[in-house]
Amino acid sequence: xxxxxxxxxxxxxxxxxxxxxxxxxxxxxxxxxxxxxxxxxxxxxxxxxxxxxxxxxxxxxxxxxxxxxxxxxxxxxxxxxxxxxxxxxxxxxxxxxxxxxxxxxxxxxxxxxxxxxxxxxxxxxxxxxxxxxxxxxxxxxxxxxxxxxxxxxxxxxxxxxxxxxxxxxxxxxxxxxxxxxxxxxxxxxxxxxxxxxxxxxxxxxxxxxxxxxxxxxxxxxxxxxxxxxxxxxxxxxxxxxxxxxxxxxxxxxxxxxxxxxxxxxxxxxxxxxxxxxxxxxxxxxxxxxxxxxxxxxxxx
Numbered sequence: 001x002x003x004x005x006x007x008x009x010x011x012x013x014x015x016x017x018x019x020x021x022x023x024x025x026x027x028x029x030x031x032x033x034x035x036x037x038x039x040x041x042x043x044x045x046x047x048x049x050x051x052x053x054x055x056x057x058x059x060x061x062x063x064x065x066x067x068x069x070x071x072x073x074x075x076x077x078x079x080x081x082x083x084x085x086x087x088x089x090x091x092x093x094x095x096x097x098x099x100x101x102x103x104x105x106x107x108x109x110x111x112x113x114x115x116x117x118x119x120x121x122x123x124x125x126x127x128x129x130x131x132x133x134x135x136x137x138x139x140x141x142x143x144x145x146x147x148x149x150x151x152x153x154x155x156x157x158x159x160x161x162x163x164x165x166x167x168x169x170x171x172x173x174x175x176x177x178x179x180x181x182x183x184x185x186x187x188x189x190x191x192x193x194x195x196x197x198x199x200x201x202x203x204x205x206x207x208x209x210x211x212x213x214x215x216x217x218x219x220x221x222x223x224x225x226x227x228x229x230x231x232x233x234x235x236x237x238x239x240x241x242x243x244x245x246x247x248x249x250x251x252x253x254x255x256x257x258x259x260x261x262x263x264x265x266x267x268x269x270x271x272x273x274x275x276x277x278x279x280x281x282x283x284x285x286x287x288x289x290x291x292x293x294x295x296x297x298x299x300x
Contacts, residue, residue, distance in 0.1 A: 021096070028077070050294060100255050105144070106143045114194075120292070132144060151202045153184065205227075208300065217278075219282055245259055
């Protein structure tokens with residue numbers, strides 16, 4: 001039954017998603033109003049997270065970030081539906097994402113067998129699957145093939161939602177197989193088995209830790225625990241590591257920037273790499289506060 005439901009949902013996305021992006025933003029405005037003014041979706045969680053993260057800000061400033069966040073949150077889903085009916089050409093022509101420094105990825109991939117990319121819930125993580133279709137600064141091509149990009153994900157509780165979003169995230173890919181997205185519990189074994197290949201492993205590394213976690217110090221003014229999985233695999237296998245920043249420039253425009261962390265993770269500890277990741281993430285959040293997933297229970 002789940003498979004039929006997913007097939008129906010994907011068919012609907014392929015039809016609705018063909019509408020221009022600006023039409024989807026009209027729906028996003030309505031969803032933002034509904035979530036923020038009517039349903040007040042996770043308002044308490046958002047305001048607690050914001051007040052603890054920015055104790056120096058006045059209540060009115062926090063409310064402004066919250067309202068901006070609701071708009072951003074609605075746009076994530078509007079863009080995801082549009083993305084689910086897109087191909088590489090449509091993504092490139094739209095200019096929705098520009099990779100500002102693709103030369104970093106090319107350099108780091110040339111210097112190691114594999115690369116670990118540490119991403120977050122900044123920007124729109126639901127459109128990662130279009131990476132090879134996005135514009136690059138000065139039209140520098142990426143020295144990557146589709147099958148080399150592996151997105152490591154944490155499965156959702158709902159099997160329907162899990163399957164639907166998995167398929168939607170890889171919709172523009174021309175060569176889809178079961179290895180393009182890897183569940184987090186399988187990543188170590190997979191990376192070891194494929195350690196002699198040149199792959200890029202992309203992790204969303206700011207999830208709330210669901211198993212034994214490590215203290216990583218202060219993050220956004222709060223004591224924080226995190227899983228060391230991404231950094232641990234990178235250290236064990238000597239991956240190069242970069243941080244992927246996704247800045248929202250304006251509605252319908254994002255910039256991805258690759259920030260080097262290390263060329264060879266085996267020369268560092270997982271704790272050092274994870275700490276650097278959270279430092280870069282905090283810097284990004286402070287630059288564009290509404291751009292992060294504030295309704296997520298990051299601290300419990």
